[in-house]
Amino acid sequence: MxxxxxxxxxxxxxxxxxxxxxxxxxxxNAKGPKDQPGAFRSVVACILSAQSRDANTALAAARLFAIIETPDDLLALPEAQLIGAIRPCGLYNMKARNLRRLAASLIEEHGRVVPRTRAGLMALPGVGRKCADIVLAFTFDEPVxxxxxxxxxxxxxxxxxxxxxxxxxxxxxxxxxxxxxxxxxxxxxxxxxxxxxxxxxxxxxxxxxxxxxxxxxxxxxxxxxxx
Ligand code: SF4
Missing domain, CATH: 1.10.1670.10 (Helix-hairpin-Helix base-excision DNA repair enzymes (C-terminal))
Structure with a gap:
């Protein structure tokens, strides 16, 4: 022993x-947050991915990005429409709240730019270490x-x-x-x-x-x- x-x-x-x-x-062909073009979409997909299968995350992300492109679009989206789009990934009420807080934070505190550091990413609403590291690795090509x-x-x-x-x-x-x-x-x-x-x-x-x-x-x- x-x-x-x-x-x-x-x-x-x-x-x-x-x-x-x-x-x-x-x-x-990795799905979910790992295949998103751009940091904003990657962070959003990470929030959608919590306790969700990759395929469901990818579906919810595709539905959402069919109707929004920017943090401003996300914040302006009526709540019912947001929830309707992200429903496939589950926990949609909580995730909708986090997404709206994320959009507000990016607009008000970050000039609509997703931070490139782990600390900066983890300061965003709904973003933990795993999500931050996925964005660092797959969007910013950091060795993480x-x-x-x-x-x-x-x-x-x-x-x-x-x-x-x-x-x-x-x-x-x-x-x-x-x-x-x-x-x-x-x-x-x-x-x-x-x-x-x-x-x-x-x-x-x-x-x-x-x-x-x-x-x-x-x-x-x-x-x-x-x-
Ligand atoms: S790494 Fe996992 S599968 Fe391999 S011997 Fe250890 S417990 Fe078993």
Whole structure:
């Protein structure tokens, strides 16, 4: 049994080397906030994406961007019409409130320009660390690994990080991830979380990281490798 909480630097490199080898990486057809042209649309799509499937987020975003283009358009849109457009992504009352607050903030405090920094983005209504990092990575091409629920689970099971929230995981991952993984790391970790390290039933028997995984070592005290 291990009482280690984190992989060491060499193991982190090795884990990412294997993820790069086995996972497809950046997908040109990524949906939702990752495929939006421009920072304003990306932030809006991020707010729509909370607890929503990518396809539903993409549908809601397409319906909304068919009737608005700018923060002014968004703020001027009657509430019923806004809710009607974004209904496919769920939680539409709360998201409509956040979108209207976002538009007002951009107009009144930011000259209608989306901030390019994490702190600036996170100061916008309805924007948390994950959303800020997605905008930084996919709109502003910053070398940032955005952490969603899949990335958070994989990082903390494997031992890339040892944290209790996605926000803390993102901060620790930023400190520990080698530079060469930052462009595609988000995709590798999500793909691995969806294909192998599943939420309810991780496929440890088929996992190419099983000899490194600290979670598995804690489950199987007498073995350090999958036999
Ligand atoms: S060994 Fe199991 S828990 Fe560990 S990373 Fe692989 S699938 Fe996830």
């Amino acid at each position: 291990t009482d280690r909480l984190r992989l060491n630097g060499h193991e982190v490199e090795e884990a990412f080397r294997r993820l790069a080898l086995h996972m497809p990486g950046r997908t040109p 690994i955005a952490v969603d629920t899949h990335v958070n689970r994989v990082c903390n099971r494997l031992g890339l990080t040892c944290q209790t929230t996605a926000e803390r995981t993102a901060a620790e991952l930023e400190a520990r991830a080698p530079d060469w993984v930052r462009a595609d790391g988000h995709f590798w970790l999500i793909q691995f979380g969806k294909a192998v390290c599943l939420s309810q039933r991780p496929r440890c028997e088929a996992c190419f990281l099983s000899d490194l995984c600290l979670w598995l070592k804690r489950q199987r005290p007498s073995t350090s490798r999958m036999e």
